[in-house]
Amino acid sequence: MVLRIITLVKQVPDTANIPDNAMKADGTVNRSALPAITNPEDLNALEEALKIKGLITAITLGPPSAIKVLKESLYRGADDAVLVTDAKFAASDTLATSYALTKAIEKIGKFDIILCGRQAIDGDTAQVGPQIAQKLGINQLTGVVEIISADKEHVKVKRIIDGGYEILKSPLPVLITVRGEANEPRGPSVKRAMLYKNITCKCNESYDEAYLHPEIGCSCENIKQWSAEDLKADLKMCGLSGSPTKVKNIENVVLAARNTRMIANTAEDIGALMQELTKEHIIG
């Protein structure tokens, strides 16, 4: 019995490695100059899916250019890929994002395990996974560092908690969010990269019969592209109107200089500083 696994992958700007040419003169970051990558923990989630050896469908919600992260998933071993894209989904907050992804998952219909990254590095919100689990009415296991076992009825995982860990067992279907410590994700396979390099999207492609018969396996000829209409999405729940949170204001953070006192690297000056702090009862 092959498990049906859905992995959710998000395209994000690479906020961890900010190249010099993305820094503006005022010390702030030019976001559009950052390279777009697959959210790092989503690759950890994909790696866990590959270890379970199920039938893997990768889904992303994003602009058409997000096809890149689906290709990255196919290169690494995903069996199928779905691009959810529509201008109506633009400016979605996490709730609207989770609505659109839930509709896509419902269109797929059958699944045993959904794997997400714990959080995306652009917003660090870690909300989309649990919100999808709630909307689908299924259980969630977040911040997982190890999938100890997965059979056709249950998964057993190790989850990090504050100050330690816990071992949890859940029936399927379940949504799992994966932490970076879980594994070292494999790189793309050259053979698969050749195979999928030129893959394109096909609009409103219905789901492959093969997916419903996972024993046969399936080969991915196109990336399925679904719009809001294909998903029969309620437009009130999509994009800006489906997003209860609004950004009131954004400020770039720049370190504010203080009146710093320079202390010379000499025994006298350093000694005097220590003495001063002792007198002020800050040390001692």
Next chain:
Amino acid sequence: MNPKSVLVFIEQNDKEIANVSLELICEARRLANQLKTSVSAAVLGFGLKKKLDVLAHYGSDEIYYVEDKRLEHFTSVPYAKIIAELITKHQPQIVLFGATINGRDLAPRVSAALSCGLTADCTNLQIGDYNFQGKTKENILLQIRPAFGGNIIATIVSPDCSPSMASVREGVMKMSAPDQNRKAKIIEEKCELTASDFPTEVCEVARAAKSVDLKGSKIIVAAGMGVSSKESLDLVKKLATALGAEIGCTRPVVDAGLLPLECQIGQTGSTVRPNLYIACGISGQLQHWTGISESKRIIAINSDPNAPILKVAHYSIVGDLNDVIPKMLKKIMSYE
């Protein structure tokens, strides 16, 4: 009962109320005073009745308590179900969760159940107005948080839904002094729970008491990547011992396996506000700075005269820490 209260989800682990929950009660008190409303607390668990007084001492007016043996240990589904039911029943205008691992597991599930906005990991909360489409929404919660790898600070609002919900980072909200005489009304809530509300089976829990308490320490000596060798790390530890300080560090130091995760300070670690912070070989990137900026005094030791930290510290020493720290030690030792 005030239907527009500020509600705090109280996290408990092994029957101990989490610090962050007390911090949030204090913060809720501050917000509620501004909004002229009450502070309520939601507690789920088993055998906690005797532990609830402290919530009153820090500022709660009402405490909703749901007691069930099966709620002793946190799991997502029943906790989210009960919190969503309590919110629907009591209609608070603001709901706060600690941005702990369990708080951030629970809050988004509740937000999806109620179709309410939620802002994760806030570092500041204010009450203010929001103007949109020619209308003004007065006295709503401004949810302030770093985003984009800490490079921006965003102010988020949820103007059209009630309640406004936020999870709040541990250690950033200041505790006020408890008032031992303050009393709250304890309301025992009944919730219908069936076996299917408990899909997760907890097989094992391993939790170690924290060996490092950075939040409470008066002096912290912190190591950055300038502390590359074992000898320099020993020197930093020596300085900490001499000052009776705790050891902290930056993220790459943890990544390199030099110090444990609980020593990490900054956006993805602890937020600290000691009387004295000594930054040894730390460049002062934003993600680290946000965790230390409220320290009363900061001494920075860095061999690169252009390191950003030297411009924002109170006292800056340009030099090799292997050369500077011994000078400090010599002076401290001379007192004894």
